[in-house]
Amino acid sequence: MRIEDPMIVAALPELNVELRSPSALAGLTSLAIGGTTDLLRIKNHESIPSLLSLLDSHGVSHRFLGGGSNLLVGDGELPWVVLQLASSDPDIALDGNFAHVDGAADLGRTVTYCAKHDLGGMEGLIGVPGTVGGALRMNAGAYGMQIGSYVREVKLYRDARGEAGTSLQTVQRNSSRDSYLQRKAAFEPAAGPEKRRLHLQKSARGVRWTHDR
Ligand SMILES: Cc1cc2nc3c(=O)[nH]c(=O)nc-3n(C[C@H](O)[C@H](O)[C@H](O)COP(=O)(O)OP(=O)(O)OC[C@H]3O[C@@H](n4cnc5c(N)ncnc54)[C@H](O)[C@@H]3O)c2cc1C
Numbered sequence: 001m002r003i004e005d006p007m008i009v010a011a012l013p014e015l016n017v018e019l020r021s022p023s024a025l026a027g028l029t030s031l032a033i034g035g036t037t038d039l040l041r042i043k044n045h046e047s048i049p050s051l052l053s054l055l056d057s058h059g060v061s062h063r064f065l066g067g068g069s070n071l072l073v074g075d076g077e078l079p080w081v082v083l084q085l086a087s088s089d090p091d092i093a094l095d096g097n098f099a100h101v102d103g104a105a106d107l108g109r110t111v112t113y114c115a116k117h118d119l120g121g122m123e124g125l126i127g128v129p130g131t132v133g134g135a136l137r138m139n140a141g142a143y144g145m146q147i148g149s150y151v152r153e154v155k156l157y158r159d160a161r162g163e164a165g166t167s168l169q170t171v172q173r174n175s176s177r178d179s180y181l182q183r184k185a186a187f188e189p190a191a192g193p194e195k196r197r198l199h200l201q202k203s204a205r206g207v208r209w210t211h212d213r
Pocket residue numbers: 030063064065066067068069070071085103127128129130131132133134135136137138139140141142180181182183
């Protein structure tokens with residue numbers, strides 16, 4: 001789908017949204033498949049409500065894209081545009097035992113960053129590719145742990161209800177009628193005496209992660 005309406009095209013820079021037209025999703029998904037559409041990169045997360053209401057009022061359908069590691073997208077010209085959060089800099093801020101993380105931040109790098117700053121426990125998620133926002137949407141998990149267990153607060157925008165807000169509980173999967181855009185999350189990895197520390201061990205077969213017992 002191409003955004004050709006001059007009103008939308010003119011409004012996007014004001015909302016700090018970058019239009020990349022056209023974009024092949026095959027270049028943005030792990031499976032390297034997917035057709036072509038316009039990609040809207042949201043640089044100012046505060047503009048999400050205005051952007052979505054602008055698209056809705058002009059009948060432009062949309063889908064969300066994180067890191068593209070769990071998407072199976074059809075070929076050809078796609079009947080919707082894709083919205084993707086651009087990452088802020090810095091995208092992780094520590095506050096005591098909490099890590100405030102941008103929805104566009106890379107999950108593996110987030111886990112590593114936390115562990116390096118003595119906030120451990122989430123290391124099982126280190127190999128899950130994709131963004132923090134995508135991981136929250138999917139409730140990503142590995143090695144017996146799920147990201148939801150570590151989430152204390154999520155800032156989100158509820159598309160169907162047109163509401164921005166904060167969820168203080170773990171986000172569950174929701175229905176397609178109530179899709180939401182994850183903007184930011186606060187994690188509380190393990191801390192204190194039971195905190196596990198992460199070590200990088202180099203071995204002949206590469207880099208390995210281990211924990212203190
Ligand atoms: C090699 C490989 C290994 C994997 N291993 C694991 C594993 O061990 N455990 C596991 O759980 N998964 C695994 N996955 C799947 C994938 O990595 C996870 O589902 C990941 O959390 C998806 O994140 P993403 O940012 O790539 O999301 P995407 O693939 O881009 O999107 C996934 C879904 O989330 C939605 N979404 C994305 N960002 C947002 C946002 N900001 N707000 C709202 N919705 C959003 C999308 O619309 C889509 O519905 C693996 C994938 C690959 C390719």
